[in-house]
Amino acid sequence: MKFIHCADVHLDTPLQGLAEYPGAPVQEIRNATRRAFEKVLEAAVSEKVDFLVIAGDLYDTGLKSFESALYFNAQMARLKEAGIDVYLIHGNHDAASKLLKQLRPPSNVHVFRSAEPQTFLIRNLRVALHGQSFATPEITDDLAAGYPEPLAQYFNIGVLHTNLSGISEHANYAPCSLDSLRNKGYQYWALGHVHNRQVLCENPYIVFPGNIQGRHGKEQGEKSCELVTVSESGAISLKTIATSVVPWTELDLDVSACGDAEEVYDKLRSELEETVACARDRVTAVRLRISGLTDAHVELNRDPEQVRHQAISLANEYGSGLLWIERVQVATLPRLDRRALLTRDDPVGEVVRMLDAMRADPALLAQLAAVEELRKKLPNELFEGTQPISFDSTTLAAALDEADGLLLARLSELEAV
Structure with a gap:
């Protein structure tokens, strides 16, 4: 079984601090987040993954253009043709955007509800995905505390948009402790919100993939998503797939x-x-x-x-x-x-x-x-x-x-x- 875990796409948001001037590669900059997202999808198709997880902040605060939502739906239709389902939660930026609420995505896209935790089952793979979307932009409660117990005989994935234990570079949304995630009994935690890649634990795997495209000068270097492979015995391996278009x-x-x-x-x-x-x-x-x-x-x-x-x-x-x-x-x-x-x-x-x-x-x-x-x-x-x-x-x-x-x-x- 294989899946890709990405987060913090911030689709169609402009890269910050980049002023236009004669000779500048303007078009490449404007399309950076779309092209980075397409790299994620191309990897999903070429690797023949079973599903894609997006752990929050698909869009950005204040983004109102339906063109962005239409673009996303068109890309999801590509994955539908390839037989790939998508599981996503709303993060703090998504909660401030009306795009996901106003435009219905294709049937292969499954959005976790915000009122309470929800579980999606992929029965043929024996996979259970547990998650909860942000209802408002600023969630200060520990959402993970309300996630259900792991299902026996299933590979349990927790999908969570969180600042974990208060990582200083990011707003302290949906805070929780590393120990609480470790002790939940899930096999993999697909996290989002923190823009730097971090593997916080390997038993179970607790992973921030980082964002897929740096948005400003503080987010330097290569950005990526995670290809997660689970063997029949349950052994997990990670492969980092580079996605940056404009490092x-x-x-x-x-x-x-x-x-x-x-x-x-x-x-x-x-x-x-x-x-x-x-x-x-x-x-x-x-x-x-x-x-x-x-x-x-x-x-x-x-x-x-x-x-x-x-x-x-x-x-x-x-x-x-x-x-x-x-x-x-x-x-x-x-x-x-x-x-x-x-x-x-x-x-x-x-x-x-x-x-x-x-x-x-x-x-x-x-x-x-x-x-x-x-x-x-x-x-x-x-x-x-x-x-x-x-x-x-x-x-x-x-x-x-x-x-x-x-x-x-x-x-x-x-x-x-």
Whole structure:
């Protein structure tokens, strides 16, 4: 018996942070989620799976176009012709969309109800699928606690859209514990909501497949779905099937050895060519960060918008139509003698000594991290997307380092005036 487990399709939602500009591969970007979904379906047909599981968030909040629902139904009709049934739950984003409720899917699509848990039986395969859809966008109850007991002599699959034990990058919807899932007695948990692939347990298998296409610069690397094979003895094996159409990558360009902007652009050209060579003929969305202690600092920071447009021009020239520059951050610093600054008996020296003391004081970082309590009072949207808020100690320490460099650079520039 074989099935594919996917989640968080977010069909037809635009990739975030990608502004249109001359030379950009616009059409590839616009169709990214559809093409990624088609990869899932092509794998289902070629692997001759028995069924497909979609663990929530097929659509996205605010998506109102019937064209998206018509497209989905057409794809499901393809699977129907191949004899493949589909089992799906509504996640938090689906619950805010009216598309699934207004347009009836083909008969091979089985949607778990939201009022209470529901079980679908595939009797010839001895498979029982248990699940419950979100009735509203924000479900804070433990839905899994109400799922039925496993059926004897059946392979039991739990389909659940959840943040599990409160994974920090995602809103804490339908929370439950890993132990509660492990002890339920099911053989496989098909989870959704968390966009990074995670195999949390292998006995039983508890799996987040991640989303099938990165939606913004924080969702980097290859995205995928899971091909699950169950032998006659009940042994389970997983195969990860790559689905990304437009992978996201962060290019950190260290220009410490560059003496001027021209040398920076020469190095950038080389890095962009290497990025294209590794792209396997796919469009890649690039988040560029230019960093390092460099003599080119003043020149680069004089007009960051010019740097951005130069990066776009190089991507168009050397990217073979396969690069999209999502963001350019100039984070360079001037060359400063920090030890000399520490000994200065003036406000600059005082600032340097204060920053070093802050960095060396774990108690201070702990105090900064205490603002985590604010998280409970802030909207969930602030913790998602391209620039989510984070209060963990690593992020706070990095922010302190960045503030240190920016402050010293500014003081240095003011002294030079």
